[in-house]
Amino acid sequence: MADKILKKAGLGALIESVTGKGGRFVAPTTDSRQVVFKKVKSAEEVATDYILARNSFKEFLFPQTEVVAEFTMSKDSVDMKGVEVYAPQTVVFGARPCEAASLAGMRALFTWDFIDEFYTKREENTVVVTVACTKGDDACFCTTVNLSPESTEGTDVYLREAADSYIVQAVTEKGKKFVETHAAVFSEGNAKAEPLFMPEKIANIDIAKVSARLKDKTHYDDKVWARLTSKCIGCGACTFVCPTCRCFDIVDEGTAFEGERRKNWDSCQYDTFTLHASGHNPREHQHQRWRNRFMCKFHFYPEKFSSKGCVGCGRCIRVCPVRLDITEVMEEFSK
Amino acid sequence: MEKILRQKAKELLESGAVNVVIGYGWNRSKTRTTPVFITDPAQADTLVWNPLCVNNLSLYLTRKFKEIKALGKPAIVAKGCDIRNIVVLITEGQFKREDVFIIGMTCNGVVYKQELWKGELTANIMPTKCHNCDVRNPHMTDFVVGEKTNFTPPEVPTGMVFDKIKELDSKPQSERWDFWIKEFSKCVKCYACRQVCSLCYCERCITEKNMPQWIETSAHPRGNLSWNLTRAMHLVGRCTFCGECERACPVNIPLNLINQKMIGVVKESFDFKSGYDEKTHPPMIVFSPDDKENFIK
Numbered sequence A: 001m002a003d004k005i006l007k008k009a010g011l012g013a014l015i016e017s018v019t020g021k022g023g024r025f026v027a028p029t030t031d032s033r034q035v036v037f038k039k040v041k042s043a044e045e046v047a048t049d050y051i052l053a054r055n056s057f058k059e060f061l062f063p064q065t066e067v068v069a070e071f072t073m074s075k076d077s078v079d080m081k082g083v084e085v086y087a088p089q090t091v092v093f094g095a096r097p098c099e100a101a102s103l104a105g106m107r108a109l110f111t112w113d114f115i116d117e118f119y120t121k122r123e124e125n126t127v128v129v130t131v132a133c134t135k136g137d138d139a140c141f142c143t144t145v146n147l148s149p150e151s152t153e154g155t156d157v158y159l160r161e162a163a164d165s166y167i168v169q170a171v172t173e174k175g176k177k178f179v180e181t182h183a184a185v186f187s188e189g190n191a192k193a194e195p196l197f198m199p200e201k202i203a204n205i206d207i208a209k210v211s212a213r214l215k216d217k218t219h220y221d222d223k224v225w226a227r228l229t230s231k232c233i234g235c236g237a238c239t240f241v242c243p244t245c246r247c248f249d250i251v252d253e254g255t256a257f258e259g260e261r262r263k264n265w266d267s268c269q270y271d272t273f274t275l276h277a278s279g280h281n282p283r284e285h286q287h288q289r290w291r292n293r294f295m296c297k298f299h300f301y302p303e304k305f306s307s308k309g310c311v312g313c314g315r316c317i318r319v320c321p322v323r324l325d326i327t328e329v330m331e332e333f334s335k
Numbered sequence B: 001m002e003k004i005l006r007q008k009a010k011e012l013l014e015s016g017a018v019n020v021v022i023g024y025g026w027n028r029s030k031t032r033t034t035p036v037f038i039t040d041p042a043q044a045d046t047l048v049w050n051p052l053c054v055n056n057l058s059l060y061l062t063r064k065f066k067e068i069k070a071l072g073k074p075a076i077v078a079k080g081c082d083i084r085n086i087v088v089l090i091t092e093g094q095f096k097r098e099d100v101f102i103i104g105m106t107c108n109g110v111v112y113k114q115e116l117w118k119g120e121l122t123a124n125i126m127p128t129k130c131h132n133c134d135v136r137n138p139h140m141t142d143f144v145v146g147e148k149t150n151f152t153p154p155e156v157p158t159g160m161v162f163d164k165i166k167e168l169d170s171k172p173q174s175e176r177w178d179f180w181i182k183e184f185s186k187c188v189k190c191y192a193c194r195q196v197c198s199l200c201y202c203e204r205c206i207t208e209k210n211m212p213q214w215i216e217t218s219a220h221p222r223g224n225l226s227w228n229l230t231r232a233m234h235l236v237g238r239c240t241f242c243g244e245c246e247r248a249c250p251v252n253i254p255l256n257l258i259n260q261k262m263i264g265v266v267k268e269s270f271d272f273k274s275g276y277d278e279k280t281h282p283p284m285i286v287f288s289p290d291d292k293e294n295f296i297k
């Protein structure tokens, strides 16, 4: 049986087909000496030689800053007005299998006790086109968290790279529809897939053990936290690039008379994150904040939402200015 | 050098002269260095020294790091450029010279970012600060590790910080404005630049003051511009060009251009460069009757 093929030379046509119908096409592109996910207009802009984009594509579903309401105030009244959710048809091209798997957790959170349409509507209108990894680095650890370059969780269309084409597999209904809608750019044919990059599973890590350890609260005051993580400077960069981190803060900005209510990214790594108005801070030390991040990934998410809190993309390791490596902590908690 | 470093660290910890040695160690796979805090003399052998030792560890001497302070008197492994930040911290009254034991490392340069390391240090992968370094032989120390060095990098690449500043300065104001607006528009307001800077030691940064809100926290152009400019202004005459902020910025904003530009302005106006002498106060915090501006008199 012949495969469905997308010629690499046909990527431009796919972009045109998507943007021609009014959609946004998001892909890894080189900006300021690094590869990042951005909206692109042509195939020339799309980077091909990269491991993972520096940022995750979450910002197209959950932007850094977003107006969720507008208000005007007068002496004795406040008028609050909702805003239309911006949810254009979106294609995320060139995601990696690890980060695609982050969507289940994102969705679980944004539909938990309240349906956050700013997220759900956008996600519903987004097609995730994953390109399986043919290269990686020593920060990649998907195989340690039970994923791999072969995983299709969260992926709508899964692409394997061949010499001058991609071999296409539509995974979800949404993915099938996408391939049908843009049928003209796909063809039938045979191609030989390039070998995948398979990160070696880190031998001393057992994530079931990590989660079990975290469930038992006695770890809370374990000296291990301070020993391994007090070098953390609380910069929050790890949470900003992480595909599963999704904490936000609601702020009102404007003048005394009118303004906007905005939803901005926040980070549990900031000392102000849990600072109470009284001045008390239940997570006073940086290692306690780091402990929260780790628990969020390996305890809260699996326990509460039965979903992955960490997909092993390694972004947090690459971006950390003090090279705090989450797998070294996982190793410690696997003992 | 590593051997002497480890030996000294061990000796200091064993004798009780210090309680903790702040230095560099390896990550698990020995591909990257990472800060370590050694309290047990037996662990002194995990200290490393190589061109991947980029972090400016003086950060951990600041009051933001209460847990590290609680460990007791520190010794710090520091390059000349890191010592410049320690000097500024002392001139600003953050601690006294005798509160820290400085193990100065003679230095022929480090990499700009650890991921650039391919096994050999060349001028191409060094930051600008290393190209024209005047503190290779560290200037304020309690102990020096390494032989005196006269190293000068053979071929310095063009297009680095000074060239870029020149290029920007030659442009009309509107173009410079556009350049910065474009760069700052990438800012995600993570504040990594602030967190990694040992001179950003305020426990309550102006960005966190919200009654009234001085700086909008949203990552939109107006909020970003006010953040980046305010931070720059708070470092005038203090910043040493250590480059940590640019290294930590996850979206690669060229913060070193701002840092070096300010250093140039301060040098020209006050004939002052920060971080060389712990007894001289930086110009922004002194009143001098000889000041060439007379508005204050």
Ligand code: SF4
Binding pocket: A238, A241, A242, A243, A244, A245, A297, A309, A310, A311, A312, A313, A314, A315, A316, A317, A326
């Ligand atoms: S915690 Fe790190 S490795 Fe895990 S998903 Fe987030 S960025 Fe990726």
Ligand code: SF4
Binding pocket: A231, A232, A233, A234, A235, A236, A237, A238, A239, A269, A316, A319, A320, A321, A322, A323, A324
């Ligand atoms: S990137 Fe590193 S230093 Fe920054 S908050 Fe995360 S773990 Fe801490």
Ligand code: SF4
Binding pocket: B079, B080, B081, B082, B107, B108, B109, B110, B129, B130, B131, B133, B134, B135, B136
């Ligand atoms: S600036 Fe000087 S002391 Fe600092 S790392 Fe470069 S060469 Fe070494």
Ligand code: SF4
Binding pocket: B085, B196, B197, B198, B199, B200, B235, B238, B239, B240, B241, B242, B243, B244, B245, B246, B259
């Ligand atoms: S270069 Fe950046 S991190 Fe270093 S002192 Fe200046 S502002 Fe701070």
Ligand code: SF4
Binding pocket: B186, B187, B188, B189, B190, B191, B192, B193, B194, B228, B245, B248, B249, B250, B251, B252, B253
């Ligand atoms: S580190 Fe970069 S992105 Fe983060 S706040 Fe500073 S300038 Fe903005």
